[in-house]
Amino acid sequence: xxxxxxxxxxxxxxxxxxxxxxxxxxxxxxxxxxxxxxxxxxxxxxxxxxxxxxxxxxxxxxxxxxxxxxxxxxxxxxxxxxxxxxxxxxxxxxxxxxxxxxxxxxxxxxxxxxxxxxxxxxxxxxxxxxxxxxxxxxxxxxxxxxxxxxxxxxxxxxxxxxxxxxxxxxxxxxxxxxxxxxxxxxxxxxxxxxxxxxxxxxxxxxxxxxxxxxxxxxxxxxxxxxxxxxxxxxxxxxxxxxxxxxxxxxxxxxxxxxxxxxxxxxxxxxxxxxxxxxxxxxxxxxxxxxxx
DNA sequence: GTCCAGGTAGATC
DNA sequence: GATCTACATGGA
Numbered sequence: 001x002x003x004x005x006x007x008x009x010x011x012x013x014x015x016x017x018x019x020x021x022x023x024x025x026x027x028x029x030x031x032x033x034x035x036x037x038x039x040x041x042x043x044x045x046x047x048x049x050x051x052x053x054x055x056x057x058x059x060x061x062x063x064x065x066x067x068x069x070x071x072x073x074x075x076x077x078x079x080x081x082x083x084x085x086x087x088x089x090x091x092x093x094x095x096x097x098x099x100x101x102x103x104x105x106x107x108x109x110x111x112x113x114x115x116x117x118x119x120x121x122x123x124x125x126x127x128x129x130x131x132x133x134x135x136x137x138x139x140x141x142x143x144x145x146x147x148x149x150x151x152x153x154x155x156x157x158x159x160x161x162x163x164x165x166x167x168x169x170x171x172x173x174x175x176x177x178x179x180x181x182x183x184x185x186x187x188x189x190x191x192x193x194x195x196x197x198x199x200x201x202x203x204x205x206x207x208x209x210x211x212x213x214x215x216x217x218x219x220x221x222x223x224x225x226x227x228x229x230x231x232x233x234x235x236x237x238x239x240x241x242x243x244x245x246x247x248x249x250x251x252x253x254x255x256x257x258x259x260x261x262x263x264x265x266x267x268x269x270x271x272x273x274x275x276x277x278x279x280x281x282x283x284x285x286x287x288x289x290x291x292x
Numbered sequence: 293g294t295c296c297a298g299g300t301a302g303a304t305c
Numbered sequence: 306g307a308t309c310t311a312c313a314t315g316g317a
Contacts, residue, residue, distance in 0.1 A: 027298055132299040138315065139298080181313030186300080223300045244298035261307090285298075 001156070002051060005061040008076065010085040011113065014058030019113035022286050023083065024052065028117045028233050030127055030140040031161070045082060046120050047152070047160055048074040069155045084115025092238055092276035103254045104273075104280055107287035114286060116279055117233060121201050123161050124234025125219075128226045129186050145178035164201075167191035186221020193219055209237045224266065232278035241269030241277040250288040 017039070024032035024041050032043030032052075040053035040063075049072045051063040064073035074082070098105040108114075119127075130142045143161065150162035150170060167175075168191035175184035194200055204212045212235060216227040228242035243251075243265045251257040251265050260268070273280035 128298075131297095133297050133312090134299095134314080135297045135316075141315090176313085179314065181315095182300095182311085183313080185312095221300065225299060229298075242298075245296095246298065 001066065002063045003066045003073075005053065005055070005063050007055070007059040008062050008080060008083075010060065010080050010083065013112065015054045015060045015113055016058070017054050019111070020052060020054050020060065022111055022114055023117070025136070025140075026114070026282075026286055026289075027136050028282070029119060030130075030136065030143050031123075033140075042156070042158070044074070044154075044158075045123060047154065048072060048078070049154055049156070049158055050074060050079055065155050072154050082118055084117055086118075089115050089279065092279050096273060096276050096280050101272075103287075104283065107283040110290065111283055111286045114283060116236075116238075116282060118236055119233050121205065121230065121234035122164055125190070125201070125216075125222075125226075125230045126161060126164075126167075126187070128229040128233075129190060129221050130180050130183050131226070131229070132183055132186075132221075134183075142178055142180040142183075146175075146180070149174075149178060164191050164194045168195040183221065189220030190222065205235055209239050212237060213240070224262070228266070228278075232281075238276050238278045239270055239274075241266055241273065241281050243269065244285075246285050246288045247281060250284045254284075254288075 020041065021034070024043065025034070029043070029045070031045065032041045034041050038053065040051045042049070042051050044050050049065050053061050055061050062076070062079060066073070093108070096104060098108055127139065127143060131139050134142070147159040147161050150166055151159035153159050167187060172184055172188050175187055180187070200215070204215050207215065209231065212231055213227050216222050216230055217224070222230070225242050225244055228240040231237035231240040232242060243262055248262070248265060251260065251268065257265065257268065269281060270277045
């Protein structure tokens with residue numbers, strides 16, 4: 001069913017379970033399920049499945065579907081890319097202003113293995129359309145239902161997230177049945193829009209951040225926060241600085257930015273943290289949740 | 293029971 | 306433009 005555990009060559013530093021949990025279930029992807037029996041996470045993206053765990057010796061290990069299901073396994077290289085372990089992110093991290101910003105430095109020290117997961121844009125968009133005023137476990141639950149009902153079967157009871165073309169044909173009441181509540185009409189609206197404009201998302205990939213953001217904001221249910229999450233986690237637009245309730249709280253309490261408007265906080269983030277603002281955002285997000 | 297959750301859109305001023 | 310509120314659902 002699964003290949004033997006094998007270390008992934010992505011860091012010489014030891015991993016803790018805590019590091020892997022924050023990377024896979026820290027609010028970036030909602031497609032990794034923890035299995036207490038094996039202390040491993042199963043999940044993936046697109047048509048790929050993997051299992052990940054931290055060995056007792058502190059190395060990050062992966063295992064893949066095998067046998068007739070081998071095509072469901074990502075290459076080791078693709079998995080490492082998905083996990084955000086690229087030269088590009090290493091450089092962005094190095095260039096963040098942690099030398100002059102003790103709050104950011106502390107956050108990075110607390111979560112040294114954290115990176116931005118590089119997810120398919122379609123999945124990031126769908127995920128964060130489901131995220132409005134929901135807790136992370138509920139987002140995970142809603143996406144699981146969407147996948148099980150409308151997505152392509154993979155293996156081990158796992159389905160792929162549904163493609164937007166498929167979502168466009170599903171009646172609103174059926175979408176509602178997955179428990180995603182009022183977000184169903186946002187999904188339906190965006191699915192219809194993308195059906196009319198099939199190349200819309202792929203065109204966004206080549207746009208600079210400001211134009212890409214403007215384009216995403218035209219989709220129903222996509223506001224500034226969902227747009228920035230999609231741009232950061234799906235399109236690798238590193239200057240995107242999503243401001244949600246946690247980040248707003250962080251900037252108020254730790255940076256003293258009381259009474260700032262959302263738009264002002266977004267601008268502050270991009271200016272203060274620079275070209276890797278989105279990466280900084282993820283460390284601050286993890287840190288604030290840890291403090292609460 | 294009440295409050296809140298990785299927000300957005302539409303109404304109202 | 307800036308502020309106010311409805312929107313579904315589940316968990317604390």
